[in-house]
Amino acid sequence: MSTKIGDRVKRKEDKRFTTGKGKYTDDVRNDNQAYAAFVRSPHAHASVKGIDISGAMAMDGVIDVLNGTQLTGDGIGNIICGWAITSKDGTPMKMGAWSALATEKVRYVGDAVAVVIAETQALARIAAEAVEVDYEILPVVASTTAAMKDGAVTIHDCAPDNQIYDWELGDEAATDAGLAAATHVTTLDLTNNRLSPNPMEPRSAIATYDDAEEHYTLYTTSQNPHVARLVLSAFYQVAPENKLRVIAPDVGGGFGAKIYIYPEEITCLWASMKTNRSVKWTSDRSEAFMTDAHGRDHVTTAKMGFDADGKITGFKIDTVANIGAYMSLFSSSVPTYLYAPLMSGQYDIQNIHCNVRTYYTNTVPVDAYRGAGRPEATYVVERMMETAAREMGLDPAELRRRNFIQSFPHQTPVLMAYDAGDFPKILEMAQETADVAGFATRKAEAASRGKLRGIGYSTFIEACGLAPSKAAGSLGAGVGLWESAEVRVNPVGSIEVLTGSHSHGQGHETTFAQIVADRFDIPVESVSIVHGDTDKVQFGMGTYGSRSAPVGMSAVVKAMDKVEAKVKKIAAHALEASEDDIVIEGGQVKVAGTDKAMGWHEVGLAAYIAHNLPDGMEPGLKETAFFDPVNFSFPSGAFICEVEVDPETGKTEIVQFTAADDFGTIINPMIVEGQVHGGVTQGIGQALLEQVVYDDDGQLLTGSYMDYTMPRAADVPFYHVEHHETPSPNNPLGVKGCGEAGAIGSPPAVINAITDAIGNNDLAMPATPQAVWRAIQAASKSVAAE
């Protein structure tokens, strides 16, 4: 039985995951294994005056204690940000030095100053406690508000006022004119709350140095092992690429946090050379809260103007974003090129201006987290649309319809050229599924039980499938964003696909196999996917930004095109037919309209035996392709959330959630629905529960699951998920990417529903019972005062 695109194929990888046979980085154990524990600063900002390692070194089983001066002395380079942003005055962004182990200063709680290498993990940790660091405590800025104040302490000398860049996109004068001409202007102050990524598997690294070969092997929890090797080699000077193998085996979730190359991986590699031992480090959950790059953390003021018909005349956004203590790998691009270009949403807006200022603070670095910039943009656009509709007395769905882009391609004033979509259709689907017509009845029924029922929309677009390399390069990216694939047909006809994409929960071993099985009409079990090892797989860019389907699978398709062409030549030669008449179906390669055929496996065998190939043809059946998209892909969706709020306690229950998405062609609906479920759940977590809190001294107060609330099953409803497929014209499968949509679209839908229920638009995330209760009280006071 062959498998087709669109089939609900069960995940091939789940047998090993559900039976405990997955092999994660921490499962690797080498001979000669030693363990690393990091000595971390308990202060958010301090000068390091001295490190006394004598107590730790005196302990039996401690192999070495290493510090930042030794690390930089050995020529290990500083950690860099890979996307150059230029301020509107033409000055480059101000990137402060970030050494894997701090040398002179620590800049956030958790900043590593030394590493203990010991015979056991427990001993390494005990010895790390015995390392005495002499800190001279400095004043702290723990928020962008504090960082912006006159006289605030400087975190990096290159940025005396802590500002990294002051950047803009769009035409400010035209936007001001558009707002001036408006008959109604909606203004909102919005906060996008800071989040901790919380992948189920914490970060881990095991580095082994082979002194005979001068070769390093690194097992690590990475979403992009080739990028890790490139950066470790070219920028951190750990070793040349041919002397460094990076393996990302099974990885238990990433959400962006495992894109970056962190101090711990670099330190483990270097320490393995220093000690000539295999060095292993696995983060515990407290370290993960302290050191995994956080997400979001924006403060925004937005103004949107409308004419008398409810058409948008101008949209102006002013955002301050927190970068944290150092610039992480993609940190500069998230609040700029992954944010402002999304401000047109699904709407035909002629005038948009977005200004973004970013600041250093004494907090852990902030970088991409599921959606990366696009959830922040969507939250601004969709809160504005809903609020404006209420202020103008219009149905929120109707206001959106009046402004929807109706024809494609569509060029926005903020860089993006949308290629395809059908926004009214998706909204209509969502409204039908959500039974919007019956909402008034449900609201009345809820009221009879003393509950406030509300409904909220979010109609959103995302730019996925990162990305055309040339476009990314022109915007400052330091790398290309293509993807690679090798399709290797074995002599028995089974197939291995080597992909530069990386699966850490996405189900690539199933979906990538599915497109091959569909193309060559063979069982999905005959196809294996190989990924995550730089020694096995050709260079690839990895998985983030919902790019594995639109970019990674497209490379597989291009390689399959080459395989198919060769198969047809081999079969045409053997069957004495024209290659134009050869078709591949039912496990056979046949001459169309005849009974002349070879089995699929016979063609493979013929290619490798090479007794009867066309003159001049090379033996073998293995093809490589690189795919560089010509545009982003633009998934879009309409989410409708219904909530019931208890006015006495402020507790919100999400009673109904409808997600209608346009992901283009769907390879495996079951996996796509899983991605939507997970993404929406993360978005609900942001909207209702999650919030990283630092106190004014830069101490992380949400350092465990006692204080940082993740969504649980009881916090979410059973989702209604619908699909409408308008294929992307820019890749061979017509796919758009589905990994981030749920997290991008859902927070404003939830908040719009709560604000509808309570009759107060002034509500920030997370909408905890306390926050909602206060908003209810504020609304009733303002009514009483009128």
Added chain:
Amino acid sequence: MDMTGEYRIAVPRDVVWAALNDAEVLKTCIPGCEELEKTSDTTMEAKVVQKIGPVKAKFSGAIELVNIKAPASYTIIGEGKGGVAGFAKGSADVVLTEEADNTVLSFTAHAQVGGKLAQLGSRLIDSTAKKLANKFFDNFHDHLGNEGPLES
């Protein structure tokens, strides 16, 4: 976090002042204090064991007396390092006022914690710090042979 308190102690001010400057008395009164040694007239080194929420740690720290206006007031500053548990530091302005043969001791204290203590015990810090401050002054008060606190 800031705390204030006031105690009436039925001994003359000079006696209270002397006790406040006596390392042995301080050692007896500081909750969890295992060692306390004077390193000069105004500085001491201490080892204190404390449990805050899930974190138990031995703090090694320095105590310093500043703003000394004998026998009326001083500021006592303490800073302790608890290894991987983080750090705690605090200060208290202590004022002694004569009232007939009695002494009124009033204090304003400020405490701050960092590292794992802040991450895991932040919700418990306020109540723990209040408890410890009160415990110290209760002990001190009892040490001088007095009845319960006037106000705390």
